[in-house]
Amino acid sequence: MDYVAKVRDLADVWKSVVPLEALLERDIEQNNVRKAGSHSRNLLRVKRGLDMVKVLFEQILVTEGNSLRDPASKAYAQVFAPHHGWAIRKAVDAGMYTLPTKAQLLNKLNEDGECLL
Template sequence: MGDFKSEKPLRKIAEAFKELEATINSETKEVEVAPFSHACSLVSPLFGCLGIAFKFAEMDYVAKVHDLAEASKSIGTLQSVLDKDVERNCVRKAGSHSRNLLRVKRGLDMVRVLFEQILDTEENSLKNPASKAYAQVFAPHHGWAIRKAVAAGMYALPTKAQLLMKLNEDESSARIQMQSYVASSVPVIMYVDKLFLTRELGIDW
């Protein structure tokens, strides 16, 4: 994964999630699939920057975001995504838009925890932040083989300085964008959870 040169992926992520948060706080509160999947696609490069430990997450996340982007051509809102799958009785089916939405939400949550942990430490190593984020969000849903592969890959993580260089950010600008994403992603993640919970579909599968 090369550097982004003049691009500022963290800034794009922060801005996109600020807009989603504004939609959730607005009168309509209806989040459309297209802007949601676009915002999520901006997060994809982060997994690539973390290297081999998160290769599985990157591949899985990118595929699921792509599915939601395709769905946005015929489905308007995230609410409709779930309602259509409930109608067809395929919410939990592998490959369903609803299942993919839940998986994408976990990716957003992992990045949120990772950023919180990075902001919370002065260390240059990302091993603790990445391990905590993985353990909190992904590990409960993964089998032993994937957990073992991730643990092995943690030793090949970039340092924080290397990550920021890849993202074309310095320490102070990165902190601002990470704080912004953490703040904005919380209501977005809660919104997605609520879509599932109000339909009594659960979020732990």
């Protein structure tokens, strides 16, 4: 839900501030770049989320077995871990045990698995 809110925020702001440079310049001028909810921070978070999905599916393609734990752990380590502190990294690591299987994920995505071949 947090990710969807950030995407909606960016979609709304593009109605009034079209060029990306203008959006970033405005946040820089207002000293909002690091503030929660700023457009530039939302853009960064959305980009990282897309990067995470990309790396996750790349890892799913090269990892054997039905577990998502290893692909998700590798994707997290590459995309998000460098930006998180120790406590968040440990919480994410613990959460990896609750992930669905590859088959369950594909079922949720209405895929039959041929996309992985």
